[in-house]
Amino acid sequence: MDYLTRYKKPLLKGLVVGISVILAILILADIQSVIRVFTEINISLLPLIIILAPLNYLVRFFKWNFYLKIVGIHPEPRINKLIFMSGLAMTVTPGKVGELLKCYLLKEHMNAPVSQTSSIVMAERITDALSMVVLASLGALIYPYGKIVVSLCAAILIFAVLLFYFDSLFNLITVKLSKFKFLEKRISFLSEFQGSAKKLFSFPNLILAVGMGVISWGLEGFVIYFAVQALGSEITILSSIFVVSFSSLLGALSFLPGGLGVAEGSILTVLVLTGIGRDIAAAATIITRFSTLWLGVAIGILGLLVTQKELSKTKTLNN
Numbered sequence: 029m030d031y032l033t034r035y036k037k038p039l040l041k042g043l044v045v046g047i048s049v050i051l052a053i054l055i056l057a058d059i060q061s062v063i064r065v066f067t068e069i070n071i072s073l074l075p076l077i078i079i080l081a082p083l084n085y086l087v088r089f090f091k092w093n094f095y096l097k098i099v100g101i102h103p104e105p106r107i108n109k110l111i112f113m114s115g116l117a118m119t120v121t122p123g124k125v126g127e128l129l130k131c132y133l134l135k136e137h138m139n140a141p142v143s144q145t146s147s148i149v150m151a152e153r154i155t156d157a158l159s160m161v162v163l164a165s166l167g168a169l170i171y172p173y174g175k176i177v178v179s180l181c182a183a184i185l186i187f188a189v190l191l192f193y194f195d196s197l198f199n200l201i202t203v204k205l206s207k208f209k210f211l212e213k214r215i216s217f218l219s220e221f222q223g224s225a226k227k228l229f230s231f232p233n234l235i236l237a238v239g240m241g242v243i244s245w246g247l248e249g250f251v252i253y254f255a256v257q258a259l260g261s262e263i264t265i266l267s268s269i270f271v272v273s274f275s276s277l278l279g280a281l282s283f284l285p286g287g288l289g290v291a292e293g294s295i296l297t298v299l300v301l302t303g304i305g306r307d308i309a310a311a312a313t314i315i316t317r318f319s320t321l322w323l324g325v326a327i328g329i330l331g332l333l334v335t336q337k338e339l340s341k342t343k344t345l346n347n
Contacts, residue, residue: 030336031114031129031132031133031332031336032329032332032333032336035117035118035121035129038120038121038285039120039121039325039329041285042120042121042285042286042288042325045285045288045289046120046286046288046317046321046322049288049289049292050292050314050317053292053296053310053313053314054310056296056306056310057296057306057307057309057310057311058307061306061307062307062310062311062314064307065259065260065307065308065310065311066311068259068260069258069259069260069311070258070259070260071258073254073255073257073258076254077251077254077255077258077315078319078323080247080248080250080251080254080319081247081248081251081319081320081323081324082323083247084244084245084247084248084320085113085116085244085327087240087243087244087247088112088152088156088240088241088244089109089112091152091155091237091240091241091244092112092148092152093108094233094236094237094240095148095151095152095228095237096148098227098228098233099144099145099147099148099224099228101134101138101140101144101145103134103138103140104137104138106338107137107335107338110331110334110335110338111130111133111134111137111331111335112130112331113327113328113330113331113332113335114129114130114133114328114331114332114335115129115130115149115328116325116327116328116331117129117325117327117328117329117331117332118328119286119321119324119325119328120285120286120288120321120325121285121286127149127152127153128146128149129332130145130149131145131146131149133335133339136339137339137342143217143220143221143224144220144221144224146221147192147221147222147224147225147228148224148228150225151225151228151229151237154185154188154189155234155237155238155240155241156241156245157181157185157277157280158182158185158189158238158241159238159239159240159241159242159244159245160241160245160273160274160276160277161178161181161182161185161273161277162238162242163242163245163246163249163270163272163273164177164181164270164274164277165178165182166266166269166270167266167267167269167270167271167273167274168270170266170270171270171274171298171301174270174274177274177277177278177281178274178277180281181277181280181281189229192222192226192229193225193226193229193230195222195226198222202215202218202219205218245272245273245276246269248272248319249265249268249269249270249271249273250265250268250269251268251272251315251316251319251320252268252271252272252295252299252312252316253265253268255311255312255315255316255319256268256299256304256308256312258315259308259311259312260308261304261305261308261312263302263304267302270298271294271295271298271299271302272295272316272320274294274298275287275290275291275292275294275295275298276291278290278291278294279291279294286321286325291317292313292317295309295313295316295317296313299312299313
């Protein structure tokens with residue numbers, strides 16, 4: 029299957045929305061002022077800014093591998109790397125549900141059950157969000173307006189973990205769901221899904237996964253720290269980590285593709301609240317989103333193109 033063609037429409041929509049958001053930021057912050065800020069940027073920091081997001085992806089790849097081993101799925105290492113990369117292209121799909129692409133690719137590669145692999149994608153998203161709650165909680169000590177959002181996210185995520193970890197709670201929900209005819213046939217799938225999720229959410233595995241998430245998303249916090257420095261201003265590391273984690277949580281709650289609009293708006297707003305000029309805050313927002321979102325999407329599209337080629341080659345050889 030040509031997955032790139034299948035997901036072309038949401039990717040193009042995401043790109044159009046992304047460009048629109050950047051234009052809105054430029055207009056709000058005064059285009060000429062932002063352009064002037066960009067012309068004075070310290071380019072020596074740009075390589076560091078660009079490499080931080082891929083380091084995040086590397087740590088997340090370790091977590092992906094960790095989860096695959098827990099559920100007993102062992103894909104060919106090279107294909108596995110490409111499949112993980114492909115998932116990055118789906119960041120701009122609503123709620124990141126497009127990352128289920130990794131499940132379809134694993135099924136095509138080795139007939140891995142989607143009921144198991146989809147639980148991994150779900151666990152990735154929940155533990156990533158929990159990691160951002162941890163990071164945002166540190167910043168919430170400084171910014172009181174973040175406490176309500178962080179607390180709400182923490183409550184939702186903890187409930188989700190408990191739902192999939194405790195059989196009695198999950199069975200109670202599935203009994204209610206089974207009354208709906210369109211869900212009745214999917215109960216067995218949900219049971220297999222929960223069986224895998226329970227392993228992933230055991231306390232030791234949960235702590236390790238959230239710990240890896242704190243490292244990976246903490247790296248993205250440094251993107252803002254160095255971006256602001258490169259643009260000639262200052263921000264504390266704690267504040268920069270809070271900005272990224274808090275904006276990511278708001279973006280996730282919005283369920284908009286890649287949190288587009290919401291994430292950028294919150295980054296810009298919080299940076300201005302820290303005392304940074306609107307023009308520098310706008311430029312830092314654009315740099316941050318390019319590094320932490322669009323660079324990943326570009327890497328993902330490249331990964332998906334190579335993955336499809338490799339899977340087609342393997343299928344031809346097997347036939």
